[in-house]
Amino acid sequence: MIKEGADLVVARPGAALREIDVQIVADEVARMVQEANYDLNQDVIDSLHKGLAGEESPAGQEILRQIIQNAEIAHGERVPICQDTGFAVIFMEIGQDVHFVGGSLEEAINAGVARGYTEGYLRKSILKDPLKGGNTGDNTPAIVHYDIVPGDKVKMKILPKGGGSENMSAVGMLKPADGVEGVKRFVLDRVAQAGPNPCPPIIVGVGIGGTFDKVAYLAKKAITRPVGQYHSDPDIRALEEELLSKVNDLGIGPQGLGGRTTALWLAIETHPRHIASFPVAVNIQCHAARQKDIII
Amino acid sequence: MAEHRLQVPLDDESVAKLKAGDRVFLTGTILTGRDTAHKRMVDLLLQGESLPFDIDGQVIYYVGPSPAKPGDVIGSAGPTTSGRMDAYTPLLIEKGLRGMIGKGSRSAEVKEAMKTHKAVYFAAIGGAGALIAKSIKKAEVIAYDELGPEAVRKLWVEDFPVIVVNDIYGNDLYEEGVKEYRRA
Numbered sequence: 267m268i269k270e271g272a273d274l275v276v277a278r279p280g281a282a283l284r285e286i287d288v289q290i291v292a293d294e295v296a297r298m299v300q301e302a303n304y305d306l307n308q309d310v311i312d313s314l315h316k317g318l319a320g321e322e323s324p325a326g327q328e329i330l331r332q333i334i335q336n337a338e339i340a341h342g343e344r345v346p347i348c349q350d351t352g353f354a355v356i357f358m359e360i361g362q363d364v365h366f367v368g369g370s371l372e373e374a375i376n377a378g379v380a381r382g383y384t385e386g387y388l389r390k391s392i393l394k395d396p397l398k399g400g401n402t403g404d405n406t407p408a409i410v411h412y413d414i415v416p417g418d419k420v421k422m423k424i425l426p427k428g429g430g431s432e433n434m435s436a437v438g439m440l441k442p443a444d445g446v447e448g449v450k451r452f453v454l455d456r457v458a459q460a461g462p463n464p465c466p467p468i469i470v471g472v473g474i475g476g477t478f479d480k481v482a483y484l485a486k487k488a489i490t491r492p493v494g495q496y497h498s499d500p501d502i503r504a505l506e507e508e509l510l511s512k513v514n515d516l517g518i519g520p521q522g523l524g525g526r527t528t529a530l531w532l533a534i535e536t537h538p539r540h541i542a543s544f545p546v547a548v549n550i551q552c553h554a555a556r557q558k559d560i561i562i
Numbered sequence: 563m564a565e566h567r568l569q570v571p572l573d574d575e576s577v578a579k580l581k582a583g584d585r586v587f588l589t590g591t592i593l594t595g596r597d598t599a600h601k602r603m604v605d606l607l608l609q610g611e612s613l614p615f616d617i618d619g620q621v622i623y624y625v626g627p628s629p630a631k632p633g634d635v636i637g638s639a640g641p642t643t644s645g646r647m648d649a650y651t652p653l654l655i656e657k658g659l660r661g662m663i664g665k666g667s668r669s670a671e672v673k674e675a676m677k678t679h680k681a682v683y684f685a686a687i688g689g690a691g692a693l694i695a696k697s698i699k700k701a702e703v704i705a706y707d708e709l710g711p712e713a714v715r716k717l718w719v720e721d722f723p724v725i726v727v728n729d730i731y732g733n734d735l736y737e738e739g740v741k742e743y744r745r746a
C-alpha cells in the first residue's frame with residue numbers, strides 16, 4: 267500500500283530516472299518536420315528507381331522520372347516535396363525510466379510543430395474545428411501516439427501525412443469466417459477504388475486484428491516500416507509478398523494512368539483478436555512517403 | 563501519344579486537337595482554386611451575381627501551394643484531388659470554363675459537361691510540387707486573399723507539364739490506361 271505523501275521515486279531505490287528537458291524534444295520536432303518535408307529517405311528513393319526499372323508504360327516511366335527529379339529539387343533547394351506538408355503524426359516510444367522536465371511534453375511537441383512549419387515555409391493545413399473550420403495557423407496540434415517501453419531512451423518518429431492518400435484509407439470489421447481471403451479482397455478493393463487519388467505509386471499499410479481503434483493504428487504503424495523490410499513472421503511475409511504483387515497487377519500504375527508500379531511497398535502489422543471480431547484496416551501512403559526518426 | 567505546346571487561356575481549336583493520353587506544355591495564364599473558392603463561386607452564380615474574375619476560356623488549377631520562401635514566386639505547387647470540386651464544376655463549365663488541372667478521376671456529371679461544352683481535364687503529377695513550381699513564373703492573388711492557400715491566384719506559367727485525361731470526345735485515360743496494364 268502506498269502511504270499518502272510518499273515519494274514514489276525515492277520509494278524505488280536503484281531505479282535511476284533519466285531527465286530530459288522537453289525543450290530538446292521541441293527543438294528536434296521543429297528540425298525533423300522540416301527535414302522530413304524536404305528530404306525523402308533513401309529507402310523510398312531506391313524503391314522509385316526500382317519501380318522505374320520495371321515500369322512498362324512509357325507515361326509511367328516519365329512520371330517516375332519526374333517524381334525522382336522532384337525529390338532531388340526539394341532536397342537541393344530545401345522546398346517541400348509536396349505542397350501538402352501533412353498532418354504531423356508523431357510516434358513516441360518513451361523509456362519508462364525517463365522523466366521529462368521543463369514543462370508539458372505535449373505542449374513542447376506542438377511548439378516544435380508550430381516552429382518547424384512556420385520557419386520551414388510548410389503549408390498549414392489543420393482546421394481548429396472539424397465542423398466549423400478555422401485554420402489553426404501553425405499546423406498544430408500534432409497527432410501523437412505514446413508507447414511506454416523499457417529503458418531510458420526516447421524514440422521519436424515523425425510522419426507528415428498528406429490528406430489525399432489518408433482519405434483513401436478504410437477500416438473493415440470483417441467476419442471471422444471471411445478468413446485470409448477476406449483480408450485480401452478488402453485490401454485489393456480498397457486500392458482499386460482509390461485508383462489515381464492517393465498519388466500512386468503508393469505504400470500500403472495493412473492492420474489485421476485487435477479492435478476497431480487498434481487496427482487503424484496497426485495500419486498506420488505498418489506504413490512507417492522501411493520500404494524493403496518484410497515482417498519477421500514468415501507467414502505474414504508471404505502474405506505481404508502475395509498482396510504486393512496482386513496490387514501491382516491491378517494496373518493502376520504511376521498517377522493512376524496505367525502501369526506496373528502501383529505500389530512501392532506493402533507492410534502488414536497484426537495483433538491478437540477477439541473470437542467474434544476480424545478487423546482489417548488499410549492505410550494508404552503516397553509516394554511522398556516522408557518520415558524521420560531520432561533516438562534521444 | 564502526341565505532344566503539344568499550347569497557349570492558355572485555351573481556344574476552340576486547341577481544345578479540339580487534344581486526345582486523352584497526350585502530353586501538353588501550357589504557357590500563358592491560369593487560375594487557381596480549390597474547395598472553398600469553388601463553393602463561393604457557385605454560390606455567387608446561383609444567386610445570379612457575377613464572379614470577381616472572368617472564367618470564360620480559362621483553365622483552373624486545383625492547388626493549394628505551400629508558402630513561398632523569400633525570393634521565390636511560389637512554394638511547392640502540385641495538384642490536389644479534383645473529385646472534391648466535382649459538385650461545383652458542371653456549372654462553371656457551363657459558364658465558360660475551358661479546362662481543369664488536378665489529380666484523380668471526375669464524376670459522370672463533370673465528364674458529361676466536358677463533352678457538351680467542350681472542356682478538357684488535365685492531370686498534373688501529384689506530389690511533384692517542387693518540380694511543377696519551376697514552371698510558374700509569377701503568381702498574384704486575385705480573390706479571396708483571406709483563404710490563405712485556398713485563395714484564388716492568377717499564375718503566369720511557362721511549359722507547365724500536364725497530361726490529357728478527359729478530352730472532348732469522351733475518352734478517359736484513367737479507365738483506358740489501367741485496362742491496358744491490368745493482369746487479372
Ligand code: SF4
Binds near residue numbers: 350465552690
Ligand atoms: S497524396 Fe501525397 S503526394 Fe499526393 S498531394 Fe497528397 S501528400 Fe502530396
